[in-house]
Amino acid sequence: MLRKGLATEVRWFALYFAAMVFVGFSFGYWREAAILALALYVGWTFRNLSKLERWVHSARNGDIQENTLFGLLGEITEDIRLLNHRYEKDKQRLQSIVSRVQDMTSALNDGVILADRRSNIEWWNRAAKHMLALRQVDFGHRITNILRDPRFQAYFDEEDYGEPLDIESYRNEGQQLQFQIHPFGQGERLIIVRDVTRVAKLEQMRRDFVANVSHELRTPLTVVRGYVETLLDMPELQPTLKRALEQMQQQGQRMTALVNDLIMLTKLETDDRSAHQEPVNIHQLVSLIINDARAIGDEQHNFTNAVEDGLALRGNEKELRSAISNLVINAVKYSPEGCHIEVSSTVDSGMFALHVKDDGVGIDPIHIPRLTERFYRVDGGRSSTAGGTGLGLAIVKHVLIRHDAILKIASKPGRGSTFSCCFPNQRLVHNAQSA
Numbered sequence: 001m002l003r004k005g006l007a008t009e010v011r012w013f014a015l016y017f018a019a020m021v022f023v024g025f026s027f028g029y030w031r032e033a034a035i036l037a038l039a040l041y042v043g044w045t046f047r048n049l050s051k052l053e054r055w056v057h058s059a060r061n062g063d064i065q066e067n068t069l070f071g072l073l074g075e076i077t078e079d080i081r082l083l084n085h086r087y088e089k090d091k092q093r094l095q096s097i098v099s100r101v102q103d104m105t106s107a108l109n110d111g112v113i114l115a116d117r118r119s120n121i122e123w124w125n126r127a128a129k130h131m132l133a134l135r136q137v138d139f140g141h142r143i144t145n146i147l148r149d150p151r152f153q154a155y156f157d158e159e160d161y162g163e164p165l166d167i168e169s170y171r172n173e174g175q176q177l178q179f180q181i182h183p184f185g186q187g188e189r190l191i192i193v194r195d196v197t198r199v200a201k202l203e204q205m206r207r208d209f210v211a212n213v214s215h216e217l218r219t220p221l222t223v224v225r226g227y228v229e230t231l232l233d234m235p236e237l238q239p240t241l242k243r244a245l246e247q248m249q250q251q252g253q254r255m256t257a258l259v260n261d262l263i264m265l266t267k268l269e270t271d272d273r274s275a276h277q278e279p280v281n282i283h284q285l286v287s288l289i290i291n292d293a294r295a296i297g298d299e300q301h302n303f304t305n306a307v308e309d310g311l312a313l314r315g316n317e318k319e320l321r322s323a324i325s326n327l328v329i330n331a332v333k334y335s336p337e338g339c340h341i342e343v344s345s346t347v348d349s350g351m352f353a354l355h356v357k358d359d360g361v362g363i364d365p366i367h368i369p370r371l372t373e374r375f376y377r378v379d380g381g382r383s384s385t386a387g388g389t390g391l392g393l394a395i396v397k398h399v400l401i402r403h404d405a406i407l408k409i410a411s412k413p414g415r416g417s418t419f420s421c422c423f424p425n426q427r428l429v430h431n432a433q434s435a
Contacts, residue, residue: 009072013041048073059084110194115143117187119156128193133171143191152179159183166196176200211266214259221259225252254389261391264322265374268398279312279429280320282354286343289325293332293341300337306344307354312429315403323399326392327356327419335360339416352423353408359416368409372397396421403427 017037024033052073058064064081105112111128115121119142124134138146144153148170155165161181169175176197182190228249232242283305290303313320324343331341341358363371367378375390393407396419400407404424411417 016041052077056080110192113143113191113193115189115191117185119143119189121146122188131169131171131175131177131193131195155179156181166200207266207269210262211270214262214266217255217259218263221252221256225249225256228252258389258391261389261395264395265391265398268319268395268402276316276318277314278317279314280317281312282320282345283307283309283311285317285321286324286328289321289328290343292325293328296329296332301332301335302338302340304340304342304344306342308345308347311345311347311352313352313403313423314427314429319399319402323396323421324354324356326396327421330392330419331356331358331360331417334358335416347425347428350425352425352428354421354423355418356420357416357418362413362415362417363409363411364413365411368411371409372407 017034020033020037020040021030024030024036027033055077059080064084105125106127108125109127111131112125113121113128113132114123120140121134121138121143124132128134132147134146144156147153149167151167152165155161161183164178164180166176166178169177174197175195176199178194178196180192180194182192184190228245231237232245232249237245286305286307290305293301294303328341328343331339335341335358339358339360341356344355344357346353346355363378367376370376371378372393374394377390397407400421400423404427406422408420408422409417410420
């Protein structure tokens with residue numbers, strides 16, 4: 001079925017052509033009349049097309065004039081007018097949504113910055129302008145040319161945004177800012193900036209408190225343990241008194257271990273991670289740790305050092321020894337007598353892994369995500385009996401973070417556990433000699 005405009009055009013042309021041919025037929029020139037009718041129609045059509053082109057040009061420039069056309073071209077004009085009206089309504093609606101979103105983000109205390117696929121700044125909210133001292137002239141410029149901190153530039157270009165970046169503000173001394181980048185669209189990025197100064201200060205206060213308390217406890221503990229050892233050396237002690245002193249000595253040793261672990265954690269959180277970085281022969285280090293573990297386990301476990309000889313990791317030997325030792329000694333403490341403990345290594349594409357595997361009682365998977373939390377215990381009674389402080393795996397996690405590594409844990413109840421320290425291959429040194 002023909003649309004109204006086309007049907008009108010066909011009817012008008014049919015009547016016009018028939019009238020011209022009829023007039024020509026009356027005078028005996030119907031062929032000439034038909035040709036003249038077609039020529040006049042083509043000329044009239046081109047004239048209307050010219051008017052339509054001028055009307056469309058005016059509409060494109062925002063000046064929609066009155067429609068003087070009719071028929072097919074008139075209907076096309078009305079369709080264009082309708083589409084333009086719908087476009088303007090949609091444009092106003094979308095602009096209203098954009099304005100509301102901008103108003104909402106401007107009300108946030110967190111800074112928001114939009115960067116296009118070329119990393120140029122497209123928009124920011126009021127909080128970002130205040131925190132980063134952004135100016136109108138910064139629009140359209142690459143964000144790393146505005147925020148020139150080398151750590152932010154490396155974080156932005158690496159495109160690994162799993163963890164946020166904390167840096168000190170270049171504008172306000174003492175202000176700590178946290179950047180989190182979220183990619184979206186076709187290469188665009190949403191940058192969230194938070195002022196975490198208060199959180200950073202609280203965390204620093206916590207670290208200072210733990211460090212100070214740990215150091216202050218060390219001296220009185222040493223004195224108490226010294227007197228307890230002196231009393232235990234006295235001859236002819238009553239059995240009841242001797243048992244009480246032995247328990248005091250045992251608990252004093254446990255508190256000393258706890259204080260030492262707290263001090264170790266504080267150092268891992270505050271010391272320069274780049275200090276004392278050197279190649280550490282892992283095979284030899286594991287051999288020393290296994291010898292210590294044999295002494296702790298009274299030769300009741302079977303050990304295997306399957307770490308490839310000649311491999312070394314660039315890092316801090318004291319810290320690496322602490323981390324690996326914690327894993328091996330945990331395997332000794334929480335495995336029944338006669339269990340086999342193996343320390344092995346694998347080298348895959350982009351990753352060097354050190355595995356500590358035992359065939360002990362294993363761990364329920366529901367506990368694995370929390371194992372590296374401070375003082376978290378899978379079995380509080382058993383851990384207390386084994387003499388653990390609850391900080392061993394927290395120390396392991398912090399040591400690995402300082403060496404750009406991660407800890408992976410695989411375990412099932414009754415099937416043993418495997419703790420894997422995964423280091424980037426950039427830290428691997430081949431054909432290493434003893435460090």
